[in-house]
Amino acid sequence: MEKIQNYINGDLVPPQSGNYIDNFCPATGNIYSLLPDSDGHDIDIAVKAAHNAFQFWHNTPKQERSDILMCLADEIKAHSEELIVAESRDNGKPEWLARAVDIPRASTNFKFFATAILHFDSKIHEMDGKAINYTIQQPIGVAGCISPWNLPLYLLTWKVAPALAAGNTVVAKPSELTPM
Template sequence: MTTPLATTGRTPADLPEHIQHYIGGSFVDSVDGDTFDVLDPVTNQTYVTAAAGKKADIDLAVAAARKAFTEGPWPRMLPRERSRVLHRIADIVESRDERLAELESFDSGLPITQALGQARRAAENFRFFADLIVAQTDDAFKVPGRQLNYVNRKPIGVAGLITPWNTPFMLESWKLGPALATGNTVVLKPAEFTPLSASLWAGIFEEAGLPEGVFNLVNGLGEDAGDALVKHPDVPLISFTGESSTGSLIFANAAPFLKGLSMELGGKSPAIVFADADLDAAIDATIFGVFSLNGERCTAGSRILVERSVYDDFVARYAAQADRVKVGFPDDPATEVGALVHPEHYAKVMSYVELGKTEGRLVAGGGRPEEFPEGNFVRPTVFADVAPDARIFQEEIFGPV
């Protein structure tokens, strides 16, 4: 029997009523007071509002980060001193992994067991860069003649970090860790679909002893806050993870300033299965590669190329396995595919499912699970006999397809 969504009791305790920016060591609302709604992916109902940052808020955050860089102690600390702070950050994240996973799962729709793994990975990211900054050495080498070349590594300035809505807390750590370890200060602009876990960084950093102004956070839409951050003349570094089309725009807007860019954009990763493969292992690996994290990952192996002699057997067994993947509420430990992050993204994924029915042979899934008449739930979907020029073969779907 299906449990009604309203009576699942899945809302975490102590949710905030409002999410603010964090600028210069203080939580603040937007200069113009504007906000946006944040939706629960299971019900698509607003569960919190967040401050909607724009250029004025980015200007304040960059000024705070710039002041912390030019006047504060962080860039001038020895690597070992910064390393100690980063290890304390990792300790705090590890100690709160279950709470972080609970909030991340609720906010993004990720299965709770996978969200827990991502929280723990966030701690490991900080440990990696805490160790790397101590072990890293400057290079010096002699060249023919009387010359000596050397490399001197030093902080650059304010790093603008723009993060996506899939596994947001872990991916934020991926950018925060190296930027902070190397002595830079940061302004983080998290995805507007999933701002909840990003709001926790401020308290973690304060507790770990990160100096005031080194970390700043501005929530908001990409075209407002993100665009202002990319174009700001006092932000020499931009790191972005997201869609390739947005990445192209960031390249263009950053070019006049010759900014340093780190870009992780879309993909359509293939998995290749040869006839001599262990098909049981190959099916397990490719099922996980496509359907883990709800398929909302740029490394999803969503194209599977199979040698012709084992193709029919592989397709039949793969489709059967996909039908056994458990779709469920994100907070259920048995769930393997939860709810997609937002109704806009759900509509996009479902449009690809309908397109796939015209471009290939549907062998599994293909719609909404009957037991979930609302929310952003999609049955794990598999198409076979897809031509290389088909859109579903070439374009990133970013869902369990």
């Protein structure tokens, strides 16, 4: 049986506790994998890794971040059939729906924000000749992103892609109902 690991700092790592929980196929009720029973220790490690990565990532030029996000979009598209099967198995939706909506949209989300980051700008507004108000768009640090159970990959990419595009790093947590 497949034992899923946490993905932290580019590595697959077991939970600090060593504990796993059963993952059930909603269509059959059968256990098909084991999931890490992650706790605060795992979160601390993930946040520290994301904070360390932020020191590099937020200084990465926008064009380079855009290129990387485009590559992620291309990888989703290249592995779409595998992702369609996994999405169907994970939450019980029909493969045709994952093929028509979820997986294409996950790729499109990365493409959308990959191009949007190249067009973000700062804004300046004069206030009756007395002051100037301005907005500067800059990364803030580590973003925590939680995916819902009903559209796990699609909506996770809608959260992760803009955070990465803006120069933030991410700690993502899947729904316990659709963790794959």
